[in-house]
Amino acid sequence: MSSNTQIISEAKLTELGIKAFSNLGLSVEDATQIVKVLVMADLFGLSTHGLSRIESYGERLIVNGINPKAKVTKERVAPAMVKIDGDNGVGPLVGMHALEAAMEVASECGIGIALARGSNHFGPISPYSYLAAQKGFASMIGSNATTTIAPWGGSDARLGNSPLGFGVPNPGGNPFLLDMAMSVVARAKIRNAFKAGQSIPETWGTDANGVPTSDPKAALDGFLLPIGGHKGYGLALMVDLFAGLLSNAAYLTHVKSWQDAPDEPQNLGHFFILLDTKRLGSTEWLVERMNDFAQILTASPASNPAQPVIVPGTIELNKMARQQANGIEISNETIALLESHANK
Incomplete structure (x- = not known):
């Protein structure tokens, strides 16, 4: 731990986060949903996407760039498809509503997709993938974002650094979690x-x-x-097509700048595609195959003995286990920001 950080329990950090967001105008119920995602990000060690985000979320809530009283609605447009309107709410709140809607229809149909619009930055993807995996769902989740990447061969920013994530449950151990931006x-x-x-x-x-x-x-x-040059450019476009264009959210340069227009709705979009693995076989069947899958990879002799081969998600899940037991390391700056909002 550095001099710029401190250790705080998950329970205390959660309580502080809920109070801070409540004082920014959200209901306790909505604040709890948001903090659930952001605390899990901190547990995973993803501090740039954890409760430190109260700085940017808070700034936009104060100037009404984000609606603190958002009424998130859903519309079932097909047996396995739901549209979510976030009413310009805080991103993780819209994300949790979309995740829960996708799990609901996937439980009924075996597969489910939720397309969300009217949202904002929704944190990292891995917390959503983890929560889905804990319920037995494999997932593919994505969001579009403020433009920060030029088209391949272009000279100005026209597409966002859109994150894309995957998760596959393992009832007998750690799920597979891949969370990456473009x-x-x-x-x-x-x-x-x-x-x-x-x-x-x-x-x-x-x-x-x-x-x-x-x-x-x-x-x-x-x-x-972008990752992989022109290939990363292509992947970023596909995420924006699913998350932005198909969800009827803003896309590409139609997305308002997070920094340059903090008082204007971004209308970001997200997609949640879930597969109910319980429809594919027994728990024992999935455990056996997932453990074998991981063993094949980790049995590969490491080119650097100090860095053995791991399965994506291992670092984050191990860090979560340690921090749940010993407390979460978080910056003094973030704690001070949370306390300033919580104590107003």
């Missing part, structure tokens, strides 16, 4: 490097002219670089 790193990592006065690898972003840079300020004024 850029080499999240913009929050570059922002943190700028705040800390540190340089960044040139593979993370470019300046405003499209030239790779190690200067985090120049990268924040420029563009993020």
